[in-house]
Amino acid sequence: MTYIDTLGQQAKVASRQIAKLSTAAKNDLLNQVAKALVAESDYIITENAKDMANASENGISKIMQDRLLLTEDRIAGIAEGVRQVADLQDPIGQVVRGYTNLDGLKIVQKRVPMGVIAMIFESRPNVSIDAFSLAFKTNNAIILRGGRDAINSNKALVTVARKALKNAGITADAVQFVEDTSHEVAEELMVATKYVDLLIPRGGARLIQTVKEKAKVPVIETGVGNCHIYVDKYANLDMATQIVINAKTQRPSVCNAAESLVVHADIVEEFLPNLEKAILKIQSVEFRADERALKLMEKAVPASPEDFATEFLDYIMSVKVVDSLDEAINWINTYTTSHSEAIVTQDISRAEQFQDDVDAAAVYVNASTRFTDGFVFGLGAEIGISTQKMHARGPMGLEALTSTKFYINGQGQIRE
Amino acid sequence: MTYIDTLGQQAKVASRQIAKLSTAAKNDLLNQVAKALVAESDYIITENAKDMANASENGISKIMQDRLLLTEDRIAGIAEGVRQVADLQDPIGQVVRGYTNLDGLKIVQKRVPMGVIAMIFESRPNVSIDAFSLAFKTNNAIILRGGRDAINSNKALVTVARKALKNAGITADAVQFVEDTSHEVAEELMVATKYVDLLIPRGGARLIQTVKEKAKVPVIETGVGNCHIYVDKYANLDMATQIVINAKTQRPSVCNAAESLVVHADIVEEFLPNLEKAILKIQSVEFRADERALKLMEKAVPASPEDFATEFLDYIMSVKVVDSLDEAINWINTYTTSHSEAIVTQDISRAEQFQDDVDAAAVYVNASTRFTDGFVFGLGAEIGISTQKMHARGPMGLEALTSTKFYINGQGQIRE
Incomplete structure (x- = not known):
């Protein structure tokens, strides 16, 4: 069993466990995570300092270093983002269409979770918590694979979220972090059709191109903006x-x-x-x-x-x-x-x-x-900006992380 | 330039030409196609007879032969289906969301065509006309690749549709038929990312599996029902x-x-x-x-x-x-x-x-x-039944063939 098999199976199990968490339970947990992020700011900043030292050593550009930096204010901003996601209307269970048809069948199309979402992203560590909060709000488990540059920051942020989940009696595997940042493991994630219902790559043109070429799981391309x-x-x-x-x-x-x-x-x-x-x-x-x-x-x-x-x-x-x-x-x-x-x-x-x-x-x-931004466009938050035409296009909010299911209730109807 | 390159480029050009056809023009054309199908029943039945003879020679099962057969009644049924699509509400241009935001930007999310849709399907020849009518109603060009068993029937049906387009002064390349039914050409279509915005395979488990493995274009899996x-x-x-x-x-x-x-x-x-x-x-x-x-x-x-x-x-x-x-x-x-x-x-x-x-x-x-069927579920018609979670799930009607676009109108706004 490979590393990704293990993470994938754990995510699949977690996705079933959290599939029916109530809106109240989800919002409570998100508020707990927000609190924990602020409370653990020192720990997060210490871990981020390791990434910043590496970035400076590796001669990474000032602009990129700025994207990487976490300060007390920025962590407070990330926490505030999590609270805002808690405040958003819950799309899960929402009825998209509904009617009683000529046969007397009661047909209702409802929003349901995707299941397991995977995200491969670069640099900005806030993405890990943003993505977790949006995935969790929509009852999805998430597997996060961040870039090498932000490995310590991302690990710290995910550790805080997992601890909050555990304290709330919810499986910590609702969010998992891929600690092996090799290309091989990333590519394994791209073909993990058994476990991954949706893969969202967020990063530069090269990452998006690789995902387009190699992925076998459903993908939403994001964010390359010429x-x-x-x-x-x-x-x-x-x-x-x-x-x-x-x-x-x-x-x-x-x-x-x-x-x-x-x-x-x-x-x-x-x-x-x-x-x-x-x-x-x-x-x-x-x-x-x-x-x-x-x-x-x-x-x-x-x-x-x-x-x-x-x-x-x-x-x-x-x-x-x-x-x-x-x-x-x-x-x-x-x-x-x-x-x-x-x-x-x-x-x-x-x-x-x-x-x-x-x-x-x-x-x-x-x-x-x-x-072009989920907040500006009234979606409340965003997990990325889709540049493809299927499923979601432009800033993707909570709805982009849902699927739908038809519930049909009859009283013994058969088709003539 | 390969055969698929030629069809793909023609489809791309056609998709731009038909992108702004009005609802009235689209409905008129669909009604013309319906009329032409009935008028050309004899021709279609003659062509279908060739497929039926081959089917019988090749020892194809009675159930499959029944799927293949076209009669005057069945052609009238196909024509009636086209008229019903003409009668459906046009989703193109429909506003999905709209608001004026805090910056005074007028943001409107509208339904737009996908562009070029490709369909690889087996047996039932009515699928070719169903798919064309739904694609055309949503201002999409379509490339149809039918099975070998129904090649003559499909060609006849598409020929009738193309003639009706030409007579109406609309590019006939709004619908194209792949006459080469080799696997190589089908696989070329699966990777034609330059031209194809959405590929819908309709057929048995083996076809769907091949598409899942080989496709590089966006795909909606359909129809395998255990x-x-x-x-x-x-x-x-x-x-x-x-x-x-x-x-x-x-x-x-x-x-x-x-x-x-x-x-x-x-x-x-x-x-x-x-x-x-x-x-x-x-x-x-x-x-x-x-x-x-x-x-x-x-x-x-x-x-x-x-x-x-x-x-x-x-x-x-x-x-x-x-x-x-x-x-x-x-x-x-x-x-x-x-x-x-x-x-x-x-x-x-x-x-x-x-x-x-x-x-x-x-x-x-x-x-x-x-x-489980688009008509029964109130969608008016269907192009297939999606068994995946992204974009569309269950019976797919007109909406499944659309994407969205954000239109943003300002008066010089810049971001602070």
Whole structure:
């Protein structure tokens, strides 16, 4: 029996044990976990310090180090997130459809747990607790496989959650942590069809690609965001400047940050030099521009073809000039990772065409792509942002972690 | 460029062309297709006759030959099905959620087409038109890969649909038929991630298994039904007899027919001999029984271990005796294909426990499993019955062929 077999079987058993926990019992436990996280802040910070020391030794970028860091405030924030999940409406048991049919059958479609959810994620350790709380709120067991960089932080956070489960008389295997961070074990998890009902990978393009290639279990792809801002010829250019600055620089390390700028030729001569001036006052951004844009920006460098397909997660942005809305839409549909895309325009029919024709989870008119987020979208919380079309698309809240089941009650009906 | 590349690219282009067809235009076209099917009955029946001749030559079972046969009545039935799809409410554009958030962003989640749907199916040729009509109603292009047995019938049906599309000025590539029925081409379709947004296999356990192993495109597993009837110790035994007879014999070739009988030990001595007598009056059924059941049935034969895991699709049924409800639930959860399962009992808490704990798409109390069907469940039509937990579970209607997209409209909002 392999390591993943053991974790998988334990998760399967746990998923059955917690399948019928009441809303009250689930919320109580989540509040206990929140309390325990704050109470154990010192322990968590000590463990996180080990990861931070390794990160610094390994020369990991400042942006990535910031994603890794846990402070008392951040732990309080994670705990607050758990309390917010406790406060969300419980989707389990919710009736999606219901009717009595012509045969007199009482047919009710209800939301039920998925069973066992697995998550493979990178860096940010808060993900482990966010994912556990959403999975537990939907009566699912979860297996967490975090990145090497955050191994000590993740272990500490999961240890606190498992202790709280045990203290509440609930099986600690409702959340399990994969301590072996080898690729082999991750790949075993991707094919564990006997145990895993849903796998959610959260991380960079390479992780998502590996999962797409190797997984045999049901997967929801998440989070790779080569997000574009298209500045149309009918844009309010001041608005466009503010949106580009925000989408590129406010938090470049996240998936809803913009990576690519597309500009209509008619306004490019006015827009690009002003944008460059405005952005460089705030933050040094490297623009990688096509030939036409290059001539208009003092500090831009030539873009390579790969730059247009790259999620930089850094202060870097590609720039492309187009001659029409159709060209912009085709360009974006060619390079999009189907996460978030935006148009800046004052023209209503061009805005509508862009929203209808761009194939992505979230399509914006006159707003920053940075808003794509479960809280902002009214889902209360999120376990990731789906970039695929099946099951869930865009920010995934509690519902994305549920399935449905038809309950049919008869009085002896047979089919004629 | 391979054959599938060609079909895939054509489908992708077609999917964009039909993405914004109005509800009225779609319904008109569907009604035209229905009319054309009836008008071209002779042609379709002539083509079907070739398949019937091959089937008879190849010694295909009577039950399977019946699935293959097209008559004037059956073609009229298929046409009527297309008209019913035209009459269904259009889910495309439907708002799933919508609100103005704290930032003043107007956020609307709408149903949108999937894009390109592929279907690999066996035998029954009506599936080709059912699938096309549901895909077209949801603005999706579809690639159909039918079985060798029905190749001429399928080609004829798709030809009629393509002609109707052309006559209406809509791209005929909204529906394409894979004329090469080799396994290699089917497997190419399973990995055509560039073109295929959703693959729905419909057929026997072997097809579904192959798709599960080989597919790289998003898949919804359908239709393998090792359905159980559990006769509880508190069952109304007359009701149980009628339900078993119906679920086993009314149409044994379909996925919601029962394959396995599970009986509580306390009533087995009374129930099984009477069931055997009653069923044999109507239809010769081969019972493959465990040791305890074998002693109580005159004509039963011993079950092999594989019998309990087999979808016979024939007048064959496995029989297992259990000592408790828990044993019945564990047994069923071990062998279920997660399609449809039933308990016959008058005890309300045992009924509830069975429905909650059995892990299947449709769980019945006191009714035949034969009711699992999109029409019966109020979906209007179905493209298959999902036995997986993601995206859609149980009978899949129009909604299962849609994705969603967030439309966000702002007035220059940036994230603080």
